[in-house]
Amino acid sequence: MKVTKAVITAAGPDQRNLPLQTLIDRDGNRKTVLQILVEEVLEAGVEEIAVVLHPDDVTAYREACTPFLSQISFITQNTPSGYGQAMLCAAEFVGNDFFLHLVGDHLYVSRSQMRCAKHLIAIAELNNCSVSAVQPTREALIPHFGVIGASRIHGSNELYKVEKVIEKPTPTVAEQQLFVSGLRAGHYLCFFGMHVLSPTIMKILAQLQTENPTKKLDLSSSLNELTVKEHYLALEISDWRFDMGAKYGLLKAQLSLALAGKDRDRLMAELLEFFVTKDIHSIGR
């Protein structure tokens, strides 16, 4: 199996503008978030990308990633009917192939030489199955994420067999159903926002939509169904991801990129000066 396709979803009412934000990347270049995401995907060996977006945003998105237009298809989601439905819009594009999936409002910053997407694809190709990137997250934050229940793959430090997926669980539910041995107390494996998925997920999504056409379709329920139908792994990733829709999310993403790049020392010096000056002023007052 080889992963050559990617789907980026960016149609959510609260996240539509986030991929269009401009940031300075590690190399000091001004880029849109979308551009940074697309670069990461292409660097991982993907050849075709589908971006699912709101019909009104096509022009702005095209402008935001001009250099890569030949490899990108824009698919519109006409009514906001949930994250799962946005995915389902890309069913035709995906066809019968495994594909990489990222969310457009997250930014991923690798802490090692290998970028997150590349790492994930390598694991999926090696195991020939769906793999979701996950991160141990303390329980106070789990109401913001999809969370998995899993058991560790024997002999591996980073791989888990996914047994259950619940979207934004309470810690009460998490403790009962999503316990993973080997994690620190009060920590659960939460989605990192990046997955390699088999085409079966599209069939499951379609089936769930048929069964309950009025209900907003979320992705976690389908991923939970996937655990029953196929071998499905999770890869524990120690990289950073930033939800830019969260309070100060964009600022944190920018800081992280800058501190991981070539301007690190300059930025550190300027920040230090800022803090010191601020403190002196407050003492003077």
Add this chain to the structure above:
Amino acid sequence: MSKLIEIIISENPEVKNISLEQVCLHASLEDLLAECASLETFRHDNSNLYHRVRALFFLYAIHRFYIPFRDGVSSEGIIPYEAYEHMLNRRFEEAIDLFLKVQAQKGANEGISSGLADAYHQQAFQSLANQVKRSVRSTPGNQWMFRTGHPDDHPLKFRKELLIKDTQTGMYPLLHECTPVRMDLTHSGWSDIFFLGMDFPEGAKVLNISVDLCVRDAKQDAPKPPIDTYLRVIDEPVLRLTSIDLGTTASISKLSEVFDFAKDYLGLIKAAVIASGIVPPGMEGADLPLSQLLERLVGEGRGIELVSQVNNIPKGSRLAVSTNLLASLISLCMRATGQTEKIVGALQEDERRLVAAKAILGEWIGGSGGGWQDSGGVWPGMKLIKGVEATLKDPEFGVSKGRLLPKHTVLERDLVSAETRQKLQDSLVIVHGGMAQDVGPILEMVTEKYLLRSEKEWEARQKAILFFEEVVTKLKAGDVKEIGQFTQQNFEGPIQTIIPWSANYYTELLIQTVTKEFGDKFWGFWMMGGMSGGGMGFIFDPNVKAIAQKRLGEIMLEAKKRLIHAVPFAMEPVVYDFKINENGTFAQFKNGEDAILPVGYYTLITPTLLKRDLHTLTKCQHKELELLGNANKTNPQFGNFVSNLFERMMPQSENTSANLAVLMRLLTQHGFDVIQHSQIKSDLKAGRIGLVQNRLPANSKIEDVSASEVFDTRTENLKAYATIGEQALKNGELAIVSLAGGAGTRWTKGSGVVKSLNPFAKFAGKHRNFVEVHLAKSRLTMQQCGTNLPHIFTTSYSTHEAIEQYLQSVDNYSYPGSLILSPGRAIGLRLIPTERDLRFLWEETARQVLDEQSQKMQESLHQALINWAKANGEGEDYTDNLPNQCIHPVGHWYEVPNLFLNGKLLELITENPNLKHLFIHNIDTLGANADPAFFGYHIAKGSALTVEVISRKLDDRGGGLANVNGSLRLVEGLALPDEKIEFDLSYYNSNSFWVDIDQLLKAFKLLRSDLSDMEKVKNAVWQMSRRMPTYVTIKDVKKRWGKGQEDVFPITQFEKLWGDMTALPELGCSYMVVPRMRGQQLKEVSQLDGWLRDGSADYIDTLCSWED
């Protein structure tokens, strides 16, 4: 290998279930001590909880029931104070080490064995309770709450739909949960106790039904779920909690206040808030404003309101109302915070289990507890609840055999048909008999007996399990009549075999009357919950159910009237109508004009709102008052709202003044000494008297007495004395005086019942009270000596009328001799205690530290009570209760001079000219009788007073025989300058006195001939009373209110005690040591089981001759 260890570790049921009795009954002292040594090592080395606990119970039982009764075991033994202190501080292991050290040095003795028995017993229960706590904490779904210590880490959020105000009314929506209560058709011998289910899951079985109720003849026309709880968001950053039925509301703005359980009556709602995770238990101790947490949960400037209402179900109903109320509130909070899938409707099975687990947590946090079936109301209809063996994924695995939480299997209609359900409803009459008792001691007894595998009880348990299967089979077959037979057989057989105290005279009287009246139309009695007397079921032929309901109400009232002074009733008996609830706990989402709370809530809240300036009300409060105005016009439920509101705002004082008038009349009638009372009040306020001042001067020299200073009846030859005594008895030289004027506070827990009339145990197949037992002993003496033995019961204002009427109603139990009541002539008015005395009692004296959560609860309660005393006036008259609860008897010293004052002694000596001696004893010293040998010794010795003392055991607290500044005398515990001294005294005062009448009169400066000169007598008594010390004491008094609710208040009273007569130099006193079974007293109900099992009850029976 030790036989007992073999029993403990064996997997073979035939060995594992061998009773302790089988091994120990004929074992020698050496064998017993060797077994104890092996068990002691075993329990330290073994990691299995139940092995350890069973070893602890074996050790307890050997020291309690076997070692003290072996030859070669000394009855004297000094208990080290240090060990006692360890016990008080719950450091049982240290206490055990110390006791064992003393035992190794001095050999086995009764005193040390009593200490060891108590320490092992408490350590066993502590170990079990700790395990339950650990299991509750580690139940998945509860763990995170102990890790969440700061509002910023709080992972819950309210569901969005609760945060959106209705556009029309401007009010937030209301979440309303209705929850039924549960009945258990059979509890298989209390098998729902956590400890039992965790060790014996295969025997833990319950058939449990969720029911709706209403009180028959009340305004409500049909049964409905008895519990309603409500939750909504409010526009004020506080947690507002209201209990409508308890009439209490509070707005909480600090985190620490949520954990203050005893501050008001809202402890249960607070426990629900904590156990559901809204304020997680991990935040206890955080000194933060609640607004920070509320902001995270519901948004800035908003708060949460929780309201509860229990509809007409009294406390002690045996229907697990409080657990189901807690579960209802927890379910509501879980729904609101997204911990359930759906916000409305019934819960799913895993959600119900979680609610049950959190309810157990809530009960532990709130310092209470029940069985594992109690949250049964959360489930729908009929269900089987059974213990489950722990598996690898359970936190209990490797610790206990069974899981903490059982498995619930709902019996659907294919198993129990709709027709059967209807039949059950048509046959069963549910009542509340009016008694509210603490079942805690019963549950402890059950656990202990199970772990000891006592033969009779173990057989009864097997039988109860069979009955359970039979009841389930008959239920599936739809045979209600046979169910009735089985539940009655279960009550009469296994239940009473395991715990004789689960039945009582009142219940038996009801069953007898119903059986007599309804014959074969009465199909059976059914005990609900822990014990009878409260919630009970009677199964009838459906054709007579209506009449049976009516008659049962009347029968209960008649029985209550007859036993009002003998049995602790908390309320009027009631008959219920009921219906099986097929929903379990169920929630509705209400918005707009429907989002209105019950009328009782507004009656409680509105006066406060109306008193405030309108501009200080929040927008929602404004809107709510508008909504209320409309509801008052259109909603029929609000029909009486305005009049109720006025009643609440302007409380009627009729009851209060009527009570005061009765109180004044009582005081006048019983010779209340106004001058003395004023003096005591002013002394108390000024600090001249008080708990500290009770004590003898610190420089008093108080020493133990030597064996040569007392006459030991256990070792001396008594034959010659017996001859003297027999002759004197035949001559008619003795009268018995039983002191029955006291309130018996420890026995009745301040409920105002007359202890002497309490039918506390069965003798010769019938429940007997203390008066009857004493008369039965005198009857036997009369039969043996062939003479009249006058028997006097001294009474007081609180006991006279009750005893007199009762004795009349039973024709003096056909006592063949003279039976005389000696009415009291002294009365005191209780006072509100001073903060000084309360702090001294609670903070300065050695007191039993409680289990962690209960201790927190108690400390919070103590603070609340100190505030109560300060707010109501320290040292002022206590009048805010029923008149009888405001006055007090003034100590048993007065009960003897009263015989002079009321002419009864004169009457006696006139009718019995040979009368020379009195034998005075407490009503609860059941072994005290006119034994000729002891009487003979008293005569031969020629003393004015001969005092019976017993060798001390751990529980014998309250002074004893001592050498005080060179003179032998009885000294009260209250008077000891240091509590430690008591532990150096070998002998405890049994308060039984042989009195030479003439010498006593002489001490009063009286002669027999002076007894007709009342002025002289009065003066003599007054003079003597001035020489007697006055002790200030603090006692608990119950105040009842609402539906069986009770508050216990500490109050101050004073007393003078007869034992202080021994300090008079002119009165010659001698002391004899008597066997424990003769001298021991029954002070607390919890002593009864041990008393029955150690042979004391059988001993008493040998002293008695029953009229029937």
